[in-house]
Amino acid sequence: MTAPEQRKGRARLRDQRRPDLDSLYCINTDGSRNMLQVAEVKGRWTTRKYLFYAALIVVYLAMPWITIGGRPAVLVDIPGRAAYLFGASFTNQDFHLFFFVLMGLGLGLFVVTSLFGRVWCGFACPQTVFMEGVFRPLERLIEGRRLARIRRNEKGGPDKIWRKALKHAVYIVLCWNLAIAFMCYFIPTREMLHLVPFFAGNTTALVWSLFWTGLLYFDYSWFREQTCLIICPYGRLQATLVDYDTIIIGYDPQRGEPRSKGVDTGGDCIDCRRCVDVCPTGIDIRNGLQLECIGCTNCIDACDEIMDKVGKPRGLIRFDSSRGFETGRSRLLRPRFFIYGVVLLGLLALFVVRAAERKTFDVTVLRTTGLPFTIEAGSIRNLYTLQLENKADRSAVYFVAPAAGALAGHPGVEFIVPQPRVELPAMGGAPLTAFVIMPRASYTGAVEFAFTVRDSAGGESADVTVRFRGP
Numbered sequence: 001m002t003a004p005e006q007r008k009g010r011a012r013l014r015d016q017r018r019p020d021l022d023s024l025y026c027i028n029t030d031g032s033r034n035m036l037q038v039a040e041v042k043g044r045w046t047t048r049k050y051l052f053y054a055a056l057i058v059v060y061l062a063m064p065w066i067t068i069g070g071r072p073a074v075l076v077d078i079p080g081r082a083a084y085l086f087g088a089s090f091t092n093q094d095f096h097l098f099f100f101v102l103m104g105l106g107l108g109l110f111v112v113t114s115l116f117g118r119v120w121c122g123f124a125c126p127q128t129v130f131m132e133g134v135f136r137p138l139e140r141l142i143e144g145r146r147l148a149r150i151r152r153n154e155k156g157g158p159d160k161i162w163r164k165a166l167k168h169a170v171y172i173v174l175c176w177n178l179a180i181a182f183m184c185y186f187i188p189t190r191e192m193l194h195l196v197p198f199f200a201g202n203t204t205a206l207v208w209s210l211f212w213t214g215l216l217y218f219d220y221s222w223f224r225e226q227t228c229l230i231i232c233p234y235g236r237l238q239a240t241l242v243d244y245d246t247i248i249i250g251y252d253p254q255r256g257e258p259r260s261k262g263v264d265t266g267g268d269c270i271d272c273r274r275c276v277d278v279c280p281t282g283i284d285i286r287n288g289l290q291l292e293c294i295g296c297t298n299c300i301d302a303c304d305e306i307m308d309k310v311g312k313p314r315g316l317i318r319f320d321s322s323r324g325f326e327t328g329r330s331r332l333l334r335p336r337f338f339i340y341g342v343v344l345l346g347l348l349a350l351f352v353v354r355a356a357e358r359k360t361f362d363v364t365v366l367r368t369t370g371l372p373f374t375i376e377a378g379s380i381r382n383l384y385t386l387q388l389e390n391k392a393d394r395s396a397v398y399f400v401a402p403a404a405g406a407l408a409g410h411p412g413v414e415f416i417v418p419q420p421r422v423e424l425p426a427m428g429g430a431p432l433t434a435f436v437i438m439p440r441a442s443y444t445g446a447v448e449f450a451f452t453v454r455d456s457a458g459g460e461s462a463d464v465t466v467r468f469r470g471p
C-alpha cells in the first residue's frame with residue numbers, strides 16, 4: 001500500500017470513529033496518534049478569550065522589562081539565591097514564605113474551580129494561551145482552514161511539504177523567543193540581551209535556552225492536547241473539585257435530545273458535529289462532563305452559530321451548573337466555597353504576618369570545625385563564626401558586639417570581635433569571627449549568651465544566641 005493510500009485508510013477509520021467516554025479520541029484504535037485538526041470558530045466567547053490571551057501574553061513578555069527601584073519587578077536569581085517580587089527582595093532564608101504563596105495559589109485555584117470549573121485551563125493556563133492564542137492561529141494562517149489541511153495532509157505533495165516546513169520553521173523561531181522570554185525571569189533582561197543569540201561564555205544559559213526551546217517546540221508542534229490529557233495533574237483533580245453546583249460548560253440534553261438531522265423534528269441538536277470539530281481535545285461535550293474538557297468555550301460559540309442558522313435560541317451548549325441543566329436553577333455560594341475561602345484567608349494572613357516580621361538582614365551561627373573550645377594559659381577560648389546576610393537591595397553597615405549583659409556573671413571574660421563594623425553590598429553576605437576568652441576559675445559549665453548585630457541605617461537589631469563551652 002502506498003503512503004497516500006495508508007493516509008486515506010487512516011482518515012477513513014478516523015471518520016468512522018466518534019469520540020466516546022472510554023477512549024482518547026486523539027489516540028487511534030491501533031495506538032497511533034490521531035492528530036486533531038481543530039476547526040476555526042468565531043463568537044462572543046472566542047473574542048473575549050482572545051482579548052484576554054493577548055493581555056496575558058503582553059504581561060508575560062513585558063514583565064521582565066519592568067524595574068522597580070532599579071531591580072526587575074519579577075526575578076528569581078538562582079546563583080545569587082535571591083528573588084525580587086514587585087519591589088520586595090527575598091533571600092534563601094525567606095524560602096518558607098513561598099510555602100504560603102504556593103499553598104495560596106493552589107487553594108485559590110481550588111476556590112475558582114469549585115465555583116467556575118476549569119476557567120483557569122480555558123482562559124489563563126500558558127499551555128492553552130499559547131496553543132490556542134498563538135500556535136493554532138499560525139497553523140491556520142500557513143496551512144489553511146480545517147478541511148483544506150485534512151485534504152492536503154491526505155494528498156501529500158510539494159504544497160504540503162513547503163507549508164509544513166514553513167510552519168515548523170516559524171514555530172522553532174517562536175519557541176526560541178518564548179524560551180528567552182521565560183529565561184528573563186531568571187537572568188536580568190539586560191544581561192540576557194548581551195548573551196543572545198550565541199550565549200558566548202555562558203554555556204549554562206545556552207543549554208537551558210536549547211532545552212526550553214526544544215520542550216516548547218515538542219509541546220506546541222506535536223504533543224499539544226496530550227499535555228492536558230496525560231501530563232497535567234490539575235485536570236485529574238477536577239473530579240474532586242467540582243460538584244453539582246459548579247458552573248461548567250455543558251450540553252443541555254433536555255433541549256437537545258433526541259438529536260435529529262431535521263430542524264423541525266426531535267430536539268434542538270441537529271447532530272452537525274460542529275461542537276466536536278472545534279474541540280481542541282477531541283471530545284463530544286454531548287457525552288457529559290469529561291476530564292478532557294479544558295473549558296475553552298469553543299463548543300459554545302460553535303453551537304450558538306448553528307442555533308442562529310437554524311433559528312433556535314442560543315445556549316444549547318452553555319455555562320451552567322449540573323443543577324442548572326437539570327432544574328433550571330443554580331446555587332453559586334455553598335459551604336465548600338466558604339471553607340476554601342476561610343483557609344485561603346488564613347494563609348494570606350499568615351503570609352502577611354511572616355512577611356512583616358522579616359528583617360532586612362539575617363544572622364546565623366555556623367558550626368566551627370574541630371574542638372568547640374581550646375585551653376590556653378589557664379583560660380578557655382571559644383571561637384564563633386557568624387554568617388551575616390544583607391537581605392535589602394541597598395548596601396548596609398552593621399555593628400557586631402556582645403549583647404548587653406552577656407556572660408555578666410563570669411568575671412574576667414574577654415570578647416574579641418576582630419571586625420566589629422561590617423559593610424555588605426545589597427543582597428550580599430559575609431562570615432564574621434568572634435572569640436570569647438574566660439578564665440578557668442570563672443567557668444561553671446556551658447552557658448548561653450548572645451551577640452547583637454545592629455543595622456547602622458535602620459537601627460534594626462538582632463540577637464544571635466551562642467553557647468560558651470568548656471571542659
Ligand code: SF4
Binds near residue numbers: 306
Ligand atoms: S454544535 Fe450544537 S447542534 Fe451541532 S452537534 Fe453540537 S450540540 Fe448539536
Ligand code: SF4
Binds near residue numbers: 249284293298
Ligand atoms: S468540550 Fe467544549 S469547552 Fe470542553 S475542551 Fe472541547 S470545545 Fe472546549
